[in-house]
Amino acid sequence: MSSSPPARPAILLARQVFPDTVARLRQHLDVDAYEGHTPIRRDELIARLQGKAGVFVAGTEPIDADLLQACPSLKAVCSMAVGYNNIDVAACTARGVLVTNAPGVLxxxxxxxxxxxxxxxxxxxxxxxxxxxxxxxxxxxxxxxxxxxxxxxxxxxxxxxxxxxxxxxxxxxxxxxxxxxxxxxxxxxxxxxxxxxxxxxxxxxxxxxxxxxxxxxxxxxxxxxxxxxxxxxxxxxxxxxxxxxxxxxxxxxxxxxxxxxxxxxxxxxxxxxxxxxxxxxxxxxxxxxTPHIASASLATRRAMAELAADNLIATLTGGQPLTPLNPEVLATA
Structure with missing residues (x-):
């Protein structure tokens, strides 16, 4: 009797990104992609994070202690932004959730x-x-x-x-x-x-x-x-x-x-x-x-998205994330 392949970690893309970035993520992870053009509502974010191991965010989706409490399966929060004031890193660390951002590329x-x-x-x-x-x-x-x-x-x-x-x-x-x-x-x-x-x-x-x-x-x-x-x-x-x-x-x-x-x-x-x-x-x-476009060249926005994808794939498939904000989480994983 043939056995089923092991289930792949599931993630939520909380922001629209380049289609080829989504396609690469789908090669490694089960992807639930938010398709809205406006930021995802908090109630929908929490609902769609149920059972998810990771989330791909930009610089605005709030990831705080209450959300983490409501989403116990979450293991990785990977942002395509360099700023991370929307993410409570201390709360993530306390719950063993890795956080990454995208410095350098922009x-x-x-x-x-x-x-x-x-x-x-x-x-x-x-x-x-x-x-x-x-x-x-x-x-x-x-x-x-x-x-x-x-x-x-x-x-x-x-x-x-x-x-x-x-x-x-x-x-x-x-x-x-x-x-x-x-x-x-x-x-x-x-x-x-x-x-x-x-x-x-x-x-x-x-x-x-x-x-x-x-x-x-x-x-x-x-x-x-x-x-x-x-x-x-x-x-x-x-x-x-x-x-x-x-x-x-x-x-x-x-x-x-x-x-x-x-x-x-x-x-x-x-x-x-x-x-x-x-x-x-x-x-x-x-x-x-101007409408928050300082990093908005196509090449740079693509590099930001790819770095967030790299971090998600590595964190959830046994690799080493490139830009962890709380690397101490890795030592206790």
Missing amino acids: TETTADFGFALMMATARRITEAERFLRRGEWTHWSYDLMAGQDIHGATLGVLGMGRIGQAIARRGALGFGMKVVYHNRSRLSEADEAALGARWLPLPELMAQADHLVIVVPYSAASHHLVGREQLALMKPTATLTNIARGGVVDDAALAEALKVGQLAAAGLDVFEGEPQVHPALLEVPNVVL
Whole structure:
């Protein structure tokens, strides 16, 4: 009598991803793929995780202690995002659930976008396009949409991880910018020298930066790290660019600062409560708004999805996941 092949681990794809990524996952795992174009509702997420060993998420699906309690079969949470503030890693560790993210593969693409957003903000590019499209361009004038220079200016980087360092390299090497930064821990002297970067306390960073780019991870400690008090320290000619996470900047305070000219302009790819945007930010002209697309090149988004798939396959089929956030779980498995 022939025996049936062993059952394969079952997973939920909680977000739509590339069809070939789904096909590769199906070669190794039983896949339940969520097909919705909007984020999965929490009740449906919990229902579809019953009996599942793994879940593929992006940067928004909340994985917390209550969900883990309701989904006892879960063994792996693999995200295609680098940020993981939507995942309670400590709660996962306590229940023996491995968590992975996707660092590294999006560094350069995100830095490209961050620098582009900073330049669009400083040079008033989207404001100028709206002006032109409204038919208001009727003549040249010496101050028409005059913005701020990038070359030779002081670049402030808040959060000097992989992406922050990539932005610093672009500024220093490509545009001759003076680089100052703030981070919880300083870089080594050798790394600072290679980047031409100088560490400053946060208040001094805010005061000295001509162009501030925020790339610090979101946590309870970084919630509203840049608020009314910090914005008041900035030069009226300065710009602020946020490609980190919504909540690092107090959006209401920023909108007010932009309205009264406390700083020149802002570029935002992330927002508190996204996809909702604070209404006051929609009313000020000197802000560039984009829908959380800093990593959105096709090649990079594919690499992010493939890394999450690699981690799921390895974790659930006896391999070694590539980017574990709580590797101590592996030692007790």
